[in-house]
Amino acid sequence: MAKEKEKQAPEKTASPVKRLLFIGVPVLLILLAAAGTGLYLLGALNTTGSAEARQSDTGRDKTELGPLVEMDDFVVNIVHRDSTRFLKVGITLETRDQASSESVKKRMPQITDSVLLLLGNRKYDDVKDLQGKMQLKADLLAKIRSLAGKGEVTNLYFTDFVVQ
Secondary structure: OHHHHHHHOOOOOOOHHHHHHHHHHHHHHHHHHHHHHHHHHHHHHOOOOOHHHHEOOOOOEOOOOOOEEEOOOEEEEEEEOOEEEEEEEEEEEEEOOHHHHHHHHHOHHHHHHHHHHHHHOOEHHHHOOHHHHHHHHHHHHHHHHHHHOOOOEEEEEEEEEEEO
């Protein structure tokens, strides 16, 4: 009887080729999808494009400066452990066009107030290295853009930066 059961139920072992296809093909598809996604993201983050892609909303090339609005130098006290230090910052704003420049000049008291508050709230450790200066620049630019209007101020430049 045991011999009859062996004859009726043949062994169901998969061959090595079928096993390879069963596991290998899905793994290969997953790897190809991941590689394609990675290449897409790297291409989407690539900032070097055609000259048309480098132009801003106003049609001006990004290497061309817009009208500049100089602000007075700011001197504020900043805290460093138990001592007081001074931070002197000169700022120049780049605007989109001449109309934006006039709009920014009208808002200058508000902008000056915000800059003073942001600078005075910093600590020495916040501005001693390049990363801290870049963060300060980003914070200042965001605050100034919120006051001046969207798209009015295109960039902010430190023309003087002294910590003593």
